[in-house]
Amino acid sequence: MRILIIEDEVRLAENVATAFRDRYGSAVDCAHDGLEGFSLAESGHYDLLILDLMLPGADGLSIVTKLRTRGDATPILILTARDERAHVIDLLNAGADDYLTKPFDLGELLARGKALIRRGKGVANTVLTLGQLSLNSVEQTVHGDSQLVDLSPTEYRILEYLMFRPRAIVSKRELLEHLYDYRWEHHSNVIEAHVSNLRKKLRATGELALVETIRGRGYRLSVPEASQ
């Protein structure tokens, strides 16, 4: 999952970014002013925006409004030092999905962030299932027919992303953009190896799910006819 943090307090942004990387292995980009943040958010590669309200350049509320006007549906979590009721109502009405007041609890921020990403993908349950394959996004574990599948962090993240969009074709570029931060192009060659490893491990479960490579278009996670 790729996350954008727009926060002018550099130390705070770093802490939040590190927490998401450490806990979920997320790819995190940071922007320290409103204009830079908005231009990054516009690219649409993010699965979650974490936005401070008082920003130089453009304030958080106007960024939310602009993104929503453009039809961008990326989940937005607001960090604010103000907790007046009317203010919160304005934020949510403008299109923000959730908010936390500073000083917040880092664990809560991580959980809310995760929940927003899940909801953003149209999933309510923390356990994603496809056929006999189930993925627990909290424990970050994968089970194939109640048998634990041992995956590396990157393999897990690839599978998690694909499980949010089962049976859909996900391009290599999209996968890269959502799994890595702005330096994703450097990982372009590595991802094929990761996908290949993942495919092997899934095959070992007894073909409960398979990652197809569709030439020139990308990857697709599907359930073989036999096991359906």
Next chain:
Amino acid sequence: MKTRSLTRTLTVGVLAAELLCAALFSVVAIAHEMHDRARAFDVMLNGRADSLLGAVQDAEDPDDNVVVDQTELVVPPQDAYEVIMANGRMVGHSPGSSATLLAALSSHTSFGYFNFMADGRHYRGLRKPGIRVIDRDENGGIRRPVTLLYAAPTSHLWHQAVEAVRFYIIAGVLLLLLTGVIMAWFLRRSLSPLRELAERAARVSTSAWEFTPPDEALHTHELEPIASSIQALLLGLQQSFERQRQFTGDAAHELKTSIAVLKSSLQLLALRERTSTEYALAIEGLLLDTQRMEDLTNRMLTLARIEQAPPAASASLETTDLSSIVQIVAERLYPAMQLHRVALTLAASSQMPVTVAAEDVDVLCSNLLMNAIQHSTPGGSISVSLSKDPANVRMSISDTGDGIAPDALPHIFERFYRADASRSRISGGAGLGLAICKGIVDRCGGSIAVTSVIGKGTHVEVIMPLARQSKVAQLHVATAEASS
């Protein structure tokens, strides 16, 4: 405390004045009436005495006696009279008068009018000489001198006078009552704009500052200044209230953010097991965060102190030499200048006394110089020059740094404003430095202005009134202590 009613005071005052006038008028009228009546009375007494003389007849006896012929004499029954011959013999008196009255009448011996009391009544009497000529012929007849005494009671005089003035007294009392009623009504009516004004003013609260004085009050000569000053007062209060609220909000935001940094750093550390190297690094970071929070708190407290302390009280107390403080600050900031590879030229010679506390001058100079250093590009230069004229001290600080954007320039003195946020966050600024500078300069009645060209540099000009020379001598002690 008992409240005083203006309406009541005014009504009572006017009525009392009116009552006094009416009483004075009545007394004067009665006195005048009495005077007139007394004169008429005297004339009447004289006339009756003359008619008494006419009744004196030659007695038909050889002794040249006279008698009073009472048959032709008509006088009021309560009057008393006596006729006394030259030899002292009384030849006649009023028949109905008591002996005591007659005795009292005749006891008066000098001619003219006189007052006396008899039988418990007041009388006014007249003693006058009269000559009765008998057998008037060519020789002139026989002259018989007599003394006439005539008296009449005066008690009815007073009653008559009061009777004559009574109309005016009644009219006066009625007028008094009428005035009272009209006054009460009129005052209530004409004071209604004041009541309205008070009601409107009472509706003002910290959440509803709106105050529009009633038109009536604005068009009333006496109320207009009150209405205007309430309006001005409320406007000032509202502005300072808003400023305070803004400041509290901003301060809360800054503090909460600082705490958020600390808290998230600690929680991040606790997310999983760390190596001792990681812990050491984290502690270093946490110490820096704490230091920043401390600086922020100090700056906010400085700003609060400068903006809240009454300007006159402390400003007039202390005199500080600007030029020596600038030199001290420049020495102190030398390491920072070396770090940024910035050169400083300082042009200050004579004493420049200003009426600002040494501590504040220090804060002013170090904030401005530190700004110049931080915004300078490596290899740049800063020039500080001090000059004075008979009234003012002028300090100019120019740098060859990156300058301030034109759209940021009008806001740089606002509290918590950062022209370049990410950068000041890194350098630890909270956007309070220039607000503090402005606070210090404003308090001593000076001015501060900033001009800037992007890419070329910034020029800050501070003008402060020159202090009287009296207290500068003490200053050297203070600065010597500060530098040691």
